[in-house]
Amino acid sequence: xxxxxxxGAGDVDWLLELWTGDDIEPFLSGRVGSDREALxxxxxxxxxxxxxLGRMVIEVDGERAGALGYDQVNxxxxxxxxxxLAVHAEFRGRRLADQAARLVQRYLIGExxxxxxxxxxxxxxxxxxxxxxxxxxxxxxxxxxxxxxxxEWQDAxxxxxxxxxx
Numbered sequence: 456x457x458x459x460x461x462x463g464a465g466d467v468d469w470l471l472e473l474w475t476g477d478d479i480e481p482f483l484s485g486r487v488g489s490d491r492e493a494l495x496x497x498x499x500x501x502x503x504x505x506x507x508l509g510r511m512v513i514e515v516d517g518e519r520a521g522a523l524g525y526d527q528v529n530x531x532x533x534x535x536x537x538x539x540l541a542v543h544a545e546f547r548g549r550r551l552a553d554q555a556a557r558l559v560q561r562y563l564i565g566e567x568x569x570x571x572x573x574x575x576x577x578x579x580x581x582x583x584x585x586x587x588x589x590x591x592x593x594x595x596x597x598x599x600x601x602x603x604x605x606x607e608w609q610d611a612x613x614x615x616x617x618x619x620x621x
Contacts, residue, residue: 578610
């Protein structure tokens, strides 16, 4: 059984290891970083302000299997940005990311009242793009050479999901 739960202080080192692993880090935003203190502050803020920021752990039968995050983009217009989705190597190939995306969509729209969920994937990340489309997100376009990542400009494919599309 898959579930999402809010990360706590005891998850910080595990999250840091997951998000900075050689098989995941190249595909995540450069904002993730490798600073334990900054991540601990994010996790604490996620617990204190769950409507604005979320650092979530994906669990399978109570075992940590992955993680994701969300950040409020615009309070007035009820827009949230989804990101940092990563599944631990031991759990890949089961479509857990798709299931987790659907859970977080229902949480963000149904419980927190967001109108629009946005996400962006590097254009070279074909697996993430396919995941976004399978999970119900609508491709909106490409932000050309928008992000400097590992010394090169990268395009980003922009997606969204609106409340009435859920």
